[in-house]
Amino acid sequence: MKRRVAALAVLAVLLLLLPGFAGPYALSVATLILYFAYTGQAWNVMMGFAGQLSLGHSLYVGVGAYAAGALFFHYGIGPWAGLWVAILLCVLLGVAIGFLAFRFGISGVYFALLTIAFAEFTRIGFDHFNWIGGPGGMFLRVAQRDAWDLANFRGPPLMYYYAMLALTAGAFALCFFLLKSRPGYYWQAIRENEEAAQALGINTFRWKMLAVAISAALTAVSGVFFAFYYNNLFPEQIFHISRSIEIILGPVIGGVGTLFGPILGAALLTLLSDGITEAVAALGWEIPGIKQVFYGLVLLLVIMFLPHGIWPPLARRLGLHKR
């Protein structure tokens, strides 16, 4: 236990001090890593904890982003207020989907397909939703970004980095406590054998819904961040299934259901992606598409040989695992 706390502390210090010795490029990559780590962690709550495979998580990112973005764009309402609207909307959506799915007994692959259908449905719907700009996209007004304007969430990249770091740390802590508490144990039971859990008298419906709601809420915040970081939103891009896939890559490679898995996965994948791009450029192979082939190959290898993700075996090696 002591080792784990120590390792965590070292990591935390490193991350806090990162901007001191990292250039702007590394900082932007680090922010991206944290973004995927956070969003992956949010997804992990639903999948790793409660065992519900959501392949349409871009839905929550998009709705969250558009909710906060639209309020800012049309009414000048700042992101802190918009955040709550975003969370509320996403929780309602998640709960609705969860309710429909669980009441009708949809699970496994069918649940996954249901989530995809909802995300696609929303994508095309937003493409026709002119109040938020339709397919032309929504461009948020960008102010000069030298000063830290927390109220409107505008500032230099440093601010975004720390904001994302705070979010990721917060999610990590939240998940840690959740796992140790009652919901955590119920989720484990449901994940391992839902029927047995039900037989034991656990209200599986309620706990599954809780996981979905928490996951949706966390992901909504991710969407709000996205809106104010990139300042332009297009339904075609933000609700796209490729974004949903991006979100789950981190946790799956890192280790579904583990606390540290999503973070490790996001870090490795982003570094891998950038690393391959650099390596390919250094070798002078400027063929478009070659980088993605390598990327796909690595994914394939990891999936084949490390089915539970990279973190569990790594943790064992480092002596950081539970037992």
Next chain:
Amino acid sequence: MKRRQFNKALAAAGAAAAVSPFGILHAQAQKLRVGVLLPRSGYLGFIGQSCQKGADLAPEVIKGMLGVDIELMNADTESSVDTARTRAERLIQEGAHVLVGAFDSGQSAAIAQVAEQRGVPYIVNVAAAPQITEQGYKFVFRNFQTAVDIVRNGLALIGELFQATNSVPRSAVFMHVNDTFGQAMAKGIGAFMPRLTQLPFKIVDTITYDPAAKDLTVELSKAKSANADFLLLVCRLNDAILLRREMVKQRWNPMGIVSPGSPGMYEEQYFKTLGKLSEYSISNVPWYNPNAPLTRTVEKAFLKRNPKEKLVFHGLNVGFTFEAILVAADAFKRAKSTEPKTLADAIRQTNITSKMTLGGPIKFNEKGQVEGIGSACVQNLDLIPKVVLPANAAEAKPVFPAPYYKKA
């Protein structure tokens, strides 16, 4: 073990890259380093690679024109906003003095933010969303029409077209893709049409369609049933091909297919796939001036590097990408420095009259936008797109209505 080592190695590489010195040389610099950000893979791969051809020939041509040395730093945005942003940061860190790109409005907007924040000038080659130059940026410039301009020019050219061919079509059916571009065009048409009273036609029906649709049978039959004189179309390449084929299968032969401003019908694939069917389609788009001396120079360089291709199929992409780099080089020559702020100021003073694309001189207004870029009415004749209007840049006379026209 392997994972840890791999991870460590990557982390080390990352750290090394991060702390490496910026390498921005101030004043007395010999070379201008231009970061070129284009989507060379992903769904925009085809267009990105086309633009890249314009970038690749730039250093040689510009050396001949201005005596200035340019070093290109190419990056692939992979048609993704995330990658566009990090690649832009990377290029700046590696010492790019100016950025150029990125074709897509979303990616361009992301790069613009990075450029503005880092104080590095960024010249947009092709991207029509008006908002990019409406943010009050000091380091972002665009030498391309906004969607609003494209529509206005496109509609005006339609009027000219009918005048030049003495035709008076009374009705049009308007079909457009439901994406960024199509939507902007639809809005523009809605705004400008009522004001352009000299246009003889009315739009009798509007049909929107999904750009990813692989089957447009229903859409086209709707269009056909509107019984309009001609088809006003805002499209992309694949759907343009689908629609043209569908028109044959459904035996609809209107006076013509006219685009007030969209890609698709002048692209090489359209001709290759449709053969003779591609004839007479008309697109009103920003284009290069076939008679300009610079065009000939660029064409020579293009053919040297791409002997199997024709410039005319890449004209728009190559022309504007080349000009973006030209603007950078021209500013560098005047500023005699690669210091970003100096470069930006120099770019603001740009006044290039001898250029390749149609329209007035390259001069940026206070928003960083060039006004007065011209459009051409381009018609597919003899299996290549030819400029038919304006008359002073024309290579052929416009044909309207098309010979295949059959009154319904």
Next chain:
Amino acid sequence: MALGLSVIFGVVRVVNFAHGEMMTIAMYAASVLFAALGLDPFAAMLPIAAAFFVFGYVLQAGLINPFITRPEHSQFMLLVAVAIIMVNAMLMIFGPDARNVQVDYQLESFQIGSLLIDKARLYAAAAAVVAAAALFGFFRFTLTGKAIRACADNYLGAKVVGLDVKRLYALTFGLGAVCVAVAGCAMVLLVEVTPSLGPAYTLLAFVIVIVGGLGSMGGALLGGVLIGVSEALAGLFIAPSAKSMFSFGLLILVLLLRPQGLLGKRS
């Protein structure tokens, strides 16, 4: 194409997210054969289908087999990785330009009264029906076909009885791949091939398969027709650009109310 997915999912229970990409490869193959040998895509169907059978078999036996017992998200990731590799390999080999096939009858239509029927589409539909009938016959009347159905119905039972499940799964995947090949050859007459064509078709195939019913041959056909018609109607009466929305809405309804699809069996 949906047929192939139905067969694969219905029997092997693996969600083939690389399905659309496989069809894209088939389309490229057809266009290459056409360019090189002037072979009409319908004629090219046979050799390409044969090649795809081997391809599918090898893919399943080599790569996918170990994943049958693994959780769904692992399977999904595996096929996503495969799809990424396929798409970008195609980009590298063929470049981003679209390719196509030009045949005489491509743009012709039959005219029956005031009804115009597209020749190419009609032939494609015929090919689909023939393929479905062939598969149906195979599963009903041959020993191997029955064996495969046994595996689908009861994995353990099949093993107990002594069926070589691994080989049968690989066979099934091969058959699914054959369907994909047939679809690809027909498709190339209607649509241009680009490397990124795949994902939209994978999704479409899923919608059709779910609506029509898993593991049911007739279901896949029915689903295809149903989705096609409903999209057309939606296009006609609501905005055409929203017609896919309608399909997904239909998918949601079916998943909720009748997850086994219209003609499927409750598993």
